[in-house]
Amino acid sequence: MRLYDCAASANGYKLRHVLSWLGRPYELIPVDIFAGESHTPDFLRHKNPAGRIPVLEPEPGRFLAESNAILLFLTADTSLLPRDAFERAQVHQWLFFEQNCVEPNIGTARFWVLTGRARLHHPDVLRVRVEAGRAALTTLERHLQHEDFLVGGRPTVADIGLYAYAHLAPDVGLALEDFPAVSRWLARVKAQPGHIGALAPYPANAMVSAT
Ligand SMILES: N[C@@H](CCC(=O)N[C@@H](CS)C(=O)NCC(=O)O)C(=O)O
Known part of the structure; x- marks a missing residue:
């Protein structure tokens, strides 16, 4: 099994995290995005027409993109993906939420801030992303005030999917101290084997230069 990835990618981090958690060996193929x-042309034709990593090659010549689709593929038939249809749908609920509300806001804002791209945009553009990231953390906080893990009271692949960008929120100025239930949940996920x-x-x- 091969993982096409970039070490700085938090979408890739989800997969390195789950593969470590499951103890699955794999070959890491670095892609300089x-x-x-x-x-x-080869990558777009055979690996991902969207031109993005991570991409999994579970067997020679078959390629799967989208980190959360890969998470679901890798955890099929493991204890990290509930067998119960409703709980499984709840895992999907949180993974869709991650792609809709967390990754495009915390992830994109963080990329802009840490690589110097923030200055290429009007300040309001960054502010909107950070505030939407805060709203996403507030949603998580509301849920986790009553739950130890996102689904079913035990670790699932939803926790791995959401951990990746939630734990990076301080990089865009979102203090985790303002989200105590999220902070406790992050510590719980971090304490699991395979971290x-x-x-x-x-x-x-x-990096983009200042000039
Ligand atoms: N929704 C996709 C997003 C993938 C994505 O944005 N990948 C970034 C790195 S984190 C990338 O490959 N960027 C290169 C590019 O867009 O050219 C996923 O979850 O896998």
Whole structure:
């Protein structure tokens, strides 16, 4: 099994996290997305027509993109994906929420801030993303005030999917102290076996210069 990935990607982090949690061996194929390696004709034709990582190659010649689709594929038939249809749908609920409300806001704002792209936009553009990220954390806080994990009172792949960008919120100025139930949940997920530690920083070729 191969994972096409970039060490600075939090979408990729989800997959490295779940693969470590499940103890599944894999070959990591680094893709320099900042040098255009995910937009070559071969990558677009065979790996992901969207030109993005992460991409999983579970067997030679079959490629799957979209981090949360890959999470669901990797956890099928494991204890991280509930067998009960309703609980499974709740896992989907949180993974859709992640792609709709968390990743495009906290993830995009963080990318802009940490690579110098924030200054290329009107300040309101960044502010809107950060405030939408705050709203997403508020949603999580409301749910986690009453739950130890997102679904069914035990760790599932939903926790892995949501952990990736939620734990990075401080990078865009969203203090986790303002979200105590989210903070306790992040610590609970981090304490599970297979935790992989910090995400790599953006590489030098991701940065935009000040001039
Ligand atoms: N919704 C996708 C987003 C993937 C994505 O945005 N990947 C970024 C890195 S985190 C990427 O490959 N960017 C390169 C590009 O768009 O050219 C997922 O969850 O996998």
